[in-house]
Amino acid sequence: MNVETGERTGAFSAAGLTAVEAAQRLRRYGANSVAARRRVPPILVWAGRIATDPMAILLAVAAATYVALGDQVDAWVAGIALVPIVLVGVVLEGRADAALARLRDLAAPRARVVRDGVEQEIRAEDVVPGDLLVVGEGDVVAADGDLVEGRLAIDESALTGESIPVEHAPGGDVAIAAGTVVVGGRGTAHVRATGEASRYGAIAAMLRDLTPPRTPIESAIRGVVFRIGIAVVCICVAVAVSERMHGSPWTVALIAAVSLGMAAMPEELPMVYTLYLALGAWRLARDRALVRRLGSVETLGSTSTICVDKTGTLTHGRVELAEVVAREGDEETVLETAVLASEPRGADPLDAAFTRAVLVDPRVGAALLEDVPYDARRRYAAKRWRLHGEVIHAVKGALEAVLDLTHADPATRAEAWNANDRLAAEGMRVLAVARAADRAPLRLLGLAGFRDPVRDDAPAALAECRSAGVRVVMITGDHPTTARAIAQRVGFGADADRLVTGDALDAADDDARRALIGSARVFARTRPEQKLTIVRALRANGEVVAMTGDGTNDALALREADIGIAMGRRGTEVAREAAGLVLLDDDVSTIVRAIRDGRRIFDNLRKAFGYLVGFHAPLLAGAIALPALGLPLLLEPIHLVWLELVVHPTSSLVYEGDPADADVMRRPPRPRTEGLLRRSDWLRPALLGTTLALAVVALDAWLLLTGTAVGTARAAALIVMFVGQTVLVFVQRSPARPVWRGAPPTPVAWWLAGATLASLALAILVPPLASVLHLGVPSPSLALSAVGAALAATLWLEPFKR
Numbered sequence: 001m002n003v004e005t006g007e008r009t010g011a012f013s014a015a016g017l018t019a020v021e022a023a024q025r026l027r028r029y030g031a032n033s034v035a036a037r038r039r040v041p042p043i044l045v046w047a048g049r050i051a052t053d054p055m056a057i058l059l060a061v062a063a064a065t066y067v068a069l070g071d072q073v074d075a076w077v078a079g080i081a082l083v084p085i086v087l088v089g090v091v092l093e094g095r096a097d098a099a100l101a102r103l104r105d106l107a108a109p110r111a112r113v114v115r116d117g118v119e120q121e122i123r124a125e126d127v128v129p130g131d132l133l134v135v136g137e138g139d140v141v142a143a144d145g146d147l148v149e150g151r152l153a154i155d156e157s158a159l160t161g162e163s164i165p166v167e168h169a170p171g172g173d174v175a176i177a178a179g180t181v182v183v184g185g186r187g188t189a190h191v192r193a194t195g196e197a198s199r200y201g202a203i204a205a206m207l208r209d210l211t212p213p214r215t216p217i218e219s220a221i222r223g224v225v226f227r228i229g230i231a232v233v234c235i236c237v238a239v240a241v242s243e244r245m246h247g248s249p250w251t252v253a254l255i256a257a258v259s260l261g262m263a264a265m266p267e268e269l270p271m272v273y274t275l276y277l278a279l280g281a282w283r284l285a286r287d288r289a290l291v292r293r294l295g296s297v298e299t300l301g302s303t304s305t306i307c308v309d310k311t312g313t314l315t316h317g318r319v320e321l322a323e324v325v326a327r328e329g330d331e332e333t334v335l336e337t338a339v340l341a342s343e344p345r346g347a348d349p350l351d352a353a354f355t356r357a358v359l360v361d362p363r364v365g366a367a368l369l370e371d372v373p374y375d376a377r378r379r380y381a382a383k384r385w386r387l388h389g390e391v392i393h394a395v396k397g398a399l400e401a402v403l404d405l406t407h408a409d410p411a412t413r414a415e416a417w418n419a420n421d422r423l424a425a426e427g428m429r430v431l432a433v434a435r436a437a438d439r440a441p442l443r444l445l446g447l448a449g450f451r452d453p454v455r456d457d458a459p460a461a462l463a464e465c466r467s468a469g470v471r472v473v474m475i476t477g478d479h480p481t482t483a484r485a486i487a488q489r490v491g492f493g494a495d496a497d498r499l500v501t502g503d504a505l506d507a508a509d510d511d512a513r514r515a516l517i518g519s520a521r522v523f524a525r526t527r528p529e530q531k532l533t534i535v536r537a538l539r540a541n542g543e544v545v546a547m548t549g550d551g552t553n554d555a556l557a558l559r560e561a562d563i564g565i566a567m568g569r570r571g572t573e574v575a576r577e578a579a580g581l582v583l584l585d586d587d588v589s590t591i592v593r594a595i596r597d598g599r600r601i602f603d604n605l606r607k608a609f610g611y612l613v614g615f616h617a618p619l620l621a622g623a624i625a626l627p628a629l630g631l632p633l634l635l636e637p638i639h640l641v642w643l644e645l646v647v648h649p650t651s652s653l654v655y656e657g658d659p660a661d662a663d664v665m666r667r668p669p670r671p672r673t674e675g676l677l678r679r680s681d682w683l684r685p686a687l688l689g690t691t692l693a694l695a696v697v698a699l700d701a702w703l704l705l706t707g708t709a710v711g712t713a714r715a716a717a718l719i720v721m722f723v724g725q726t727v728l729v730f731v732q733r734s735p736a737r738p739v740w741r742g743a744p745p746t747p748v749a750w751w752l753a754g755a756t757l758a759s760l761a762l763a764i765l766v767p768p769l770a771s772v773l774h775l776g777v778p779s780p781s782l783a784l785s786a787v788g789a790a791l792a793a794t795l796w797l798e799p800f801k802r
Helices: 019-029 042-052 054-069 072-080 082-106 199-207 216-245 250-264 268-286 295-300 310-314 331-340 349-357 399-405 410-425 458-467 480-489 493-497 502-507 510-519 530-540 552-560 573-578 588-628 637-654 679-705 710-733 747-765 767-772 780-795
Strands: 110-115 118-123 132-136 144-155 166-168 181-193 289-291 305-309 320-326 367-372 380-387 390-397 429-437 443-451 471-475 499-501 522-524 545-549 563-567 581-583
Touching: 132 144, 216 250, 216 588, 268 289, 268 295, 268 588, 268 637, 289 588, 295 563, 295 588, 305 310, 305 530, 305 588, 310 471, 310 480, 320 331, 320 349, 320 410, 331 349, 331 380, 331 390, 331 429, 331 443, 349 443, 380 399, 390 399, 399 410, 399 429, 399 443, 410 429, 410 443, 410 480, 458 471, 458 588, 471 480, 471 530, 480 493, 480 499, 480 522, 499 502, 502 510, 502 522, 502 530, 510 530, 530 545, 530 552, 545 552, 545 588, 552 563, 552 573, 563 573, 581 588, 588 637, 588 679, 588 710, 637 710, 637 747, 679 710, 679 780, 710 747, 710 780, 747 767
Parallel strands: 305 471, 305 545, 471 522, 499 522, 545 563, 563 581
Antiparallel strands: 110 118, 110 132, 132 181, 144 166, 144 181, 289 581, 320 443, 367 380, 380 390, 390 429, 429 443
């Protein structure tokens, strides 16, 4: 068990563990994580892949049948063919697994500990008993421990169900627990239990074998494969029975059924889907967008609305004190009072900006008598100090909130609002400052205006969103005038006037609130919890919503959105855990790049699946039509193995790395209800596959009926099939325009096309290979005729593309 021995109050070093001690304890207690499922030995993994791969099962049946026929050569060939079939699948799936492993490493939770006297960030799973764990607001506690310094307010609802945060102080009887969330304060804890020995770990251990639900399209793909598989089995049985009824031996009937099964089974679909999403997610991570849930890649392609927080996303998140408007006294008095109302070591950038603006901190030597921290509902912060023998009340906050605390006359209020509106119209965030001595009433001293510079690339990013049919909604706690000014600066244009305040949302009934949210483009004076209301209303209106957030109180909205997007730099651990996508640079342009790449990935998946539709058509036609005509099989199991070795890498590698289409961000989002393949996505390749199948079957049947040797006829038909499939690769890369006007082929496409045609030439011209594959050598004129038939069957539709 990962438990530190000794008394709870045992001694510890303020310098924390040394690196050597930490390494020793990590070996002794193990990683601070719930143990994964017991790893299956690699040999059993391979055996499992073979036992569950439909193609491997059919090959095994074919090999056994050839043995029964006494055909030892074909039996050996079918048996040996199991190796490359399984190997290709393992290599391609291993590529996806490697990409996912790299993503898991990037997304691993982090923790801060004191080691060798230095505070440092490490992976949460490397925390060991005896560590000094440093936690602050927004952190997820990494391990059970005793608080030794600081005060914390912790949300323990994940463990206890109690919604009220629990206060913790050094010396308390209740230890802080792993998996809980710090909602206030900062402190240091002595780690006592990690991993499954922690309270959270014990619960997580019971849940580790639960499988997360599949995405809708993943479930649809598996459903299609399952239904086709059932249909294929039924058809194979029917073919075997038909062959027997026509007098064929049962072994020949079984080979015909196996060949049909191998031709019809679309076992590539799940592998291609997982591979594309995994590699797409890895590419997104290189573009500073970390995908935490693979299904988020699928969602990116259909995002129709992005709700973005202004600060740090549209702007730099860097506060600059731009102007002070002093009503009574001078600017120095306004700034001094603002500093007195600020937190000494708080994380609020406005507090830090006030502190930087004064020459001498007035809090030095002063005694704090009362502290009223900022609250989102009150919208002000207040402190009472004893300063140089005098009691001072200092208040800062939103102008309307501060004015309510004063007894300002109408003229003072009008003057203050005029100054506030002027600063806000210039895009500044405005705080009012008030002060009182002893029991005197508060009086308004003045206003301070802050500016957060707009990111240089934000206007271009928003313009690209508009061209892509993606609506951007800005959410901010700023004054409406400030919010409107910022919206205009980042390129909202006339939409900046479609503004709704948080108070308006609260005052509206459900129907009116939904209408307000549906029409708004800017939300001002909103509280963090209102983000959840906005997300729910947008989704109820049929939108696919991406939601950005960085705070603990954003977690519910991030989870509720179709895709939650957390800020990687300033976001809390809770926000990152709730999100499906983490922006490593907190930049709105990264969201746009992620949407563009999500659409690219989805487009390429459609191309690959369309290619597979076209690929299987001639295989099926040859397996069904020729036996129905009483002619020999065109494709025996060995030929189908050869074709599978072509289709797996082609469908997995050619389209996956294709660049985005030029118009990818000039078309509307994919509707929520739209499946992976639209009618146009499968109809065109199915039509081309059908014409190619007709060419293959017609040539083979004509040659056989005119007395051509079976091997020669098969070789000519395979030339039509292989050349046609190769052309289909390039045709499918350009589904919307003629292939000669599409994107130039990638090096991968050229290499795989060359390898495919080279394998065809070797199979026909090298006698040992031709003997194994039962192929003859067609005459040059017949070979050229076959090539012409392939080109005609696959290129005839190109001039009609629009």
